């Protein structure tokens with residue numbers, strides 16, 4: 007895969023989309039075509055494009071662009087973040103063992119256990135923040151390790167370098183996979199920390215406008231690239247041309263969006279902490295893994311969660327917000343608020359959530375680019391109304 011602008015810094019690479027167009031269009035054209043003509047029957051098998059499931063020029067521009075942003079050898083764009091994990095799991099064999107976090111995004115948890123039931127894969131969950139425990143859990147029998155950091159929505163931080171190094175030391179064939187949805191390539195480089203596959207839901211920050219579903223898989227390993235592409239082509243999960251084009255467009259503003267979202271998020275975290283709530287955000291010095299986070303990331307991201315101590319109160323805060331809309335997802339220019347237990351993480355069995363002490367009152371904020379004073383006023387107003395409605399002494 008071409009990596010044309012490696013010499014530039016990431017904030018430039020994210021804007022500079024390399025492409026060749028016969029008409030010198032400044033923006034890459036959308037090849038809204040499922041098929042491509044063969045010069046002759048003989049040339050069919052050697053031409054770059056024959057059928058969009060196998061490859062499409064707009065998707066190629068996106069993938070090359072992302073390879074430049076991520077600074078890696080191979081990128082594949084697929085039709086959702088979950089499709090990334092599905093493609094990865096499709097390469098496992100019956101009885102293969104997966105070690106994953108117990109604090110994973112709800113949809114990832116659901117897909118892992120679907121694969122366990124359907125393909126007879128063994129899934130083991132551990133507290134990934136506990137390094138000695140992880141070192142015991144990952145053995146020579148472990149075929150795949152799945153990590154997320156900071157986790158969604160508990161904002162727990164994982165020592166990625168140490169876990170990847172251990173996994174490869176005990177089993178050189180173990181594939182270490184990292185879900186980088188919360189950080190993006192701008193804030194974290196999982197491949198440089200020793201992971202074999204970096205994937206993320208491009209539905210979130212990479213696109214940034216909540217108008218497409220997409221996923222991105224990145225690797226430097228030739229063997230893994232081959233097996234990932236095999237599944238994408240065989241199953242048809244490659245990203246459609248128009249969505250690829252929209253993602254190219256969205257990506258160009260990633261760096262300024264993220265900068266503003268992080269500034270806003272930091273101010274909201276401080277505001278909520280000053281109000282007396284228990285805030286989970288790596289940008290706060292009070293986060294127990296603040297230093298570990300900043301040893302592997304360039305910023306805190308723009309998702310925080312906080313506990314109020316009272317489920318009814320949390321629900322009332324959410325209901326009374328006006329700018330923060332009650333919506334799942336994150337990474338968009340607009341701010342969102344949600345109750346993970348009943349929304350983004352509702353796909354995890356209630357019993358499992360209870361066993362893991364998942365806070366029922368946990369509110370998640372996904373911070374956008376609006377005026378910070380309006381965001382603070384919106385939350386402040388919602389908190390005041392909630393106090394009146396629920397009568398909580400907070």
Ligand SMILES: Cc1ncc(COP(=O)(O)O)c(C=O)c1O
Nearest residue numbers: 086087088111158187207209220
């Ligand atoms: C951390 C994380 N990974 C993966 C996904 C899945 O992405 P998608 O919704 O694009 O399938 C999500 C959210 O949906 C997520 O929050």
Ligand SMILES: N[C@@H](CCSC[C@H](N)C(=O)O)C(=O)O
Nearest residue numbers: 113158334335336349350353
């Ligand atoms: N109904 C959806 C819920 C998606 S949650 C999306 C996002 N990852 C988040 O954390 O908000 C489902 O069943 O997957």
